[in-house]
Structures are given as C-alpha cells and as structure tokens.
Amino acid sequence: MPQLAYAQIFATPVQQVDLLFAGDIMQHETQLNMAKGKDDKYSFSYCYRHISPLVKAADISVANLETTIGESRYSGYPSFCAPDSFLYAVKNAGFNVLLFANNHCLDKGKRGALHTLDMLDSLQFAHCGVYRNAKEREERYPLLIEKKGVRVAILNYTYGTNGREVPAPMVVNLIDKEIIARDIQAAKAKCPDAIIACMHWGDEYVSLPPAKVKEMSNWLIEMGVNHIIGNHPHVIQPIEIRESATTPDRHLVVYSTGNLVSNMSIRGTDGGIMVAMKLRKILNYTRPMDVRYLLTWIAPKDDSGKRNFTIYPAATTKIPDWNHAEQKRKLFINDSRSLFKKHNKGEISEMFTDSTTITQ
Numbered sequence: 001m002p003q004l005a006y007a008q009i010f011a012t013p014v015q016q017v018d019l020l021f022a023g024d025i026m027q028h029e030t031q032l033n034m035a036k037g038k039d040d041k042y043s044f045s046y047c048y049r050h051i052s053p054l055v056k057a058a059d060i061s062v063a064n065l066e067t068t069i070g071e072s073r074y075s076g077y078p079s080f081c082a083p084d085s086f087l088y089a090v091k092n093a094g095f096n097v098l099l100f101a102n103n104h105c106l107d108k109g110k111r112g113a114l115h116t117l118d119m120l121d122s123l124q125f126a127h128c129g130v131y132r133n134a135k136e137r138e139e140r141y142p143l144l145i146e147k148k149g150v151r152v153a154i155l156n157y158t159y160g161t162n163g164r165e166v167p168a169p170m171v172v173n174l175i176d177k178e179i180i181a182r183d184i185q186a187a188k189a190k191c192p193d194a195i196i197a198c199m200h201w202g203d204e205y206v207s208l209p210p211a212k213v214k215e216m217s218n219w220l221i222e223m224g225v226n227h228i229i230g231n232h233p234h235v236i237q238p239i240e241i242r243e244s245a246t247t248p249d250r251h252l253v254v255y256s257t258g259n260l261v262s263n264m265s266i267r268g269t270d271g272g273i274m275v276a277m278k279l280r281k282i283l284n285y286t287r288p289m290d291v292r293y294l295l296t297w298i299a300p301k302d303d304s305g306k307r308n309f310t311i312y313p314a315a316t317t318k319i320p321d322w323n324h325a326e327q328k329r330k331l332f333i334n335d336s337r338s339l340f341k342k343h344n345k346g347e348i349s350e351m352f353t354d355s356t357t358i359t360q
Contacts, residue, residue, distance in 0.1 A: 015149035015281040016289075020058035021198075021229045021257060022095070023236075023272030023296070024102075027067040027086055028263035029076030031309050035085075042074075042085045047261055047309050048093035050356050051296060054274065056094035059147040062154070063090070063260060064200070064231045065098040065127075068105065068112040069119045076263070078162075079107040084119055091123045097145065101129025101158040101173045102200040102232065110167035129156035129198075133169040141173075142187040142195075150281050153192035155183055155225070158200035159232070175201065177219065184223050193286040194226045194279055202233045202256060205266055207339055209237055209255040217253055227252040227288065229275070234259050235268035236336055239275065241291060241346025250346075252277055252288050261298060261311055271297040271314055271332045276351065292351040295336055300328045302360050313353040322360035 035042040048055070055061045065087075067080035075081045090098070098120060106113055113130060120127045126145055131137040143154040157173045157180065166172045173179075180197075187195045197220050202213050209217075209230070217228050221242070228251070230237070237255035244250070258272030274296055278289040297314035301307045302322070314333050319326040340348075 012282060017059045017147045017150040017152070017279050018057070019152070019277045019279060020055060020061040021254065021275045021277075022055070022061070022063040023257035023260040023274075024064045024066045024231050024234060024262065025090060025260050026262035026264075027076065027080055027082040030263045030307065031261075032074055032076060032082070034306070034308055042083045044086050044089035045092055047311055048089060049310070050313060050353070051274065051294075051311050052093045054294065054353060058094075058276065060097060060145055060152060061095045062097040062099065062198070062229070063095050064102060064198070064257075065090070065100050065116075066102050066104050068108045069116040070108055070112050071115060080104050081108050081112060087119050087123060091125065095125075097126045097143075097154065099129050099156045099198050099200075099231075100127055101156040103158055103160055103162045105130050105158070105172060106161045106164040106166065109164075110170060113170060128154055129158065129173050131171040134171055137171045142183055142190065144190050144192060150194075150279055150286065151190070151192045152279070153187040153190055153195045155180070155187065155195065155197045156200075157197070175199070175216070180220070181223055184225060188224060193281050195224060196227045196229060197225045198229045198231070200232045201230055202237070204233050205235055205269065206233055207235050207237055207268065208343065213255060217255075221251050227277075228254065229257065230255045231257050234262070234264055234266075236271070236273050236339070238340065238343035238345075239291070239293065239348050240344065241288070241348060243346070248285075248287070250288055252291055259298070260296060261309055263307065263309070265300075268332070268335060270300065270328065271295060271336070273336075291346070291348050293348065294351050294353065295333060297329055297332050299325055299358055310358075312356055312358065315350070316352050316355040318355055318357045320357065320359065322358070325358070325360070
C-alpha cells in the first residue's frame with residue numbers, strides 16, 4: 001500500500017494595531033471665555049467634533065496635554081490652568097493616551113500637577129511623563145499598552161519646566177541621556193513590540209528641527225527606540241521614515257506635530273498634523289506600515305473678534321463666504337505641503353476626511 005503524504009499548512013499569525021499622534025492641546029484665556037456658559041460652566045466638546053471619528057477609530061490615540069487642570073483660578077498664558085470639563089472633552093473626543101511631560105506641567109505648582117494627575121486617573125487615561133513620587137514612576141513607567149496582541153512602550157520627556165523647580169517628592173521626566181538610557185533598558189525588559197519616545201523639544205515657531213534635536217533623535221534610535229514623536233515648536237516639522245542600513249527595521253520620526261488646538265496666531269501655529277501609523281506584527285517582528293498625516297486647522301477670528309476653536313480637517317473644509325478665513329486656510333495648507341514636499345523622507349502620504357463647511 002502506498003504511503004499517504006499529509007501536508008499541514010499553518011497560517012502565519014499577524015497582529016496589527018492602529019496608532020494616532022496629535023499635536024499640542026492648549027488652553028488660552030480666549031478659549032476659556034468662549035467655553036464659559038451662562039451658568040458659569042465650561043464646555044469644550046465642540047472643538048473636536050470634526051476629528052473625533054478619526055481619533056476614535058485608532059486603537060491608541062495620543063496627544064500632548066499642555067495645560068494643567070485645576071479646581072479653580074483658571075487661566076491662560078503664561079500659566080495654563082483649565083477646568084475639569086476641558087479634560088472631559090479630550091476624553092469624549094476619543095484620545096486615550098496623554099503626554100504630560102512638557103514645559104507647562106508645573107504652571108500651577110504641586111497642587112495643580114497633582115489635580116491633573118488625579119483627573120487623568122479618574123478618566124482612565126493612560127498617561128506618562130509626570131509622577132507623584134519616585135515609587136509611582138517605578139511602578140508605572142515606561143508606560144506599556146497592549147492592544148490586539150501588540151505591546152507598545154511609550155516614553156515621554158521634556159526639555160524643561162519653564163524654570164520651575166519640581167516639588168518634592170514629584171518627578172518630571174526631563175531630557176537627560178543617562179536617565180533615558182536606563183528607561184530604554186527598562187522598556188526593553190517589558191518585551192514590547194515597539195518603543196516610542198515622545199519628546200517635548202526643539203525651538204518654538206521654527207519649521208525645521210535644530211541640530212541638537214537631530215542628534216538626540218539619532219541617539220534614541222541607536223539606543224533602541226523604534227519611533228519618535230516630537231512636540232513643543234507649535235508649528236509642524238518634517239516627517240521621516242528611516243530605513244536601517246543593516247536590518248529590515250524602519251523608524252518613524254515626527255519632529256513636531258504642531259498645535260491641535262490653541263489661540264496662537266503666529267503663522268503656522270493655527271494648525272498641526274495628526275499622524276497615523278499601523279504597527280504590523282508577524283511572528284516576533286513588528287514594522288510600521290501605512291504612515292499618513294491629516295492636516296488640522298483652527299479657524300481664525302471672525303469680524304467680531306470671536307473664535308470658536310473648532311478643529312477642522314484643513315484640506316477638505318469649505319468656506320464659501322469668509323474670504324479672510326479661506327486665505328488663512330490656504331496659506332496653512334500651502335506652507336505645510338511645501339515643507340513636507342521638500343523635507344519629508346520615506347513613504348508618507350496625506351490623508352483626507354469628509355468635508356465640512358464653515359461660515360463667518
């Protein structure tokens with residue numbers, strides 16, 4: 001009797017997770033005034049209505065919280081402090097990870113930072129960068145998030161805290177190579193599929209990263225960081241996908257995501273980018289796929305001097321009867337695309353959402 005041959009075909013397991021990185025979430029005095037209702041309560045939810053579907057579609061959606069959250073005495077620049085409802089709006093928009101290591105995290109001292117941490121925990125945000133004490137940092141950092149079988153470690157650091165001393169026993173993650181090197185090793189010990197460093201760095205209002213930022217990004221990748229997301233300049237900066245010369249590794253580097261929402265008016269500060277990336281894991285190897293960006297834009301003041309701070313998808317927003325706004329929108333789009341065309345590296349595409357219409 002002839003022997004029977006049997007073949008077993010095993011499907012290669014594939015896991016994939018969608019990540020989204022947005023810019024700085026700020027709160028100036030004018031935003032407070034617009035959000036305040038007749039009952040002295042504040043509502044900010046309207047700001048995110050056009051981008052919320054995209055945020056909610058991501059498995060991991062990250063933004064930089066560049067304001068403290070306070071119980072009272074709300075204020076804008078230079079010492080940011082927003083009401084609790086500000087954070088509720090961010091949560092309702094779909095963000096589930098917030099970065100807090102930035103130069104404004106201590107704007108209201110120890111009390112303000114602690115209340116912000118309490119609110120982040122209460123709303124069940126994953127967050128990193130600032131801690132109540134060293135023990136909490138040791139237990140909760142690096143931040144590890146697991147979705148759909150993919151493990152992502154997130155690191156977060158800031159260049160400084162606007163000269164404010166970190167009140168004991170709190171810890172703020174500052175950019176320090178010795179500390180970061182230890183943290184990267186701690187992240188590796190958690191066996192993540194990707195390590196992402198979120199850096200609050202660079203020069204404000206400058207559209208290209210300085211040499212010190214490029215040097216730091218090179219060092220982070222050499223130390224084992226897979227991807228880097230930057231913020232703080234308040235304008236967008238180029239995006240790179242770096243190919244390793246010796247391995248199949250690919251590294252996403254976003255030097256600055258710009259502003260998601262703010263009241264800044266300097267050219268380029270009226271918008272930002274949301275960067276989407278798929279992390280695809282096949283067996284024990286994970287690579288970034290389908291890197292795209294959405295240009296986001298905040299409409300300018302109308303003729304009465306008011307601004308409602310709604311975030312719009314810049315490229316698909318229609319403004320039929322407001323010439324000033326249309327000129328500002330086109331300027332932001334043209335500047336952004338020109339910058340990216342000249343300085344982006346790798347396969348990175350612009351993405352688009354459903355169109356919206358605004359009027360004066």
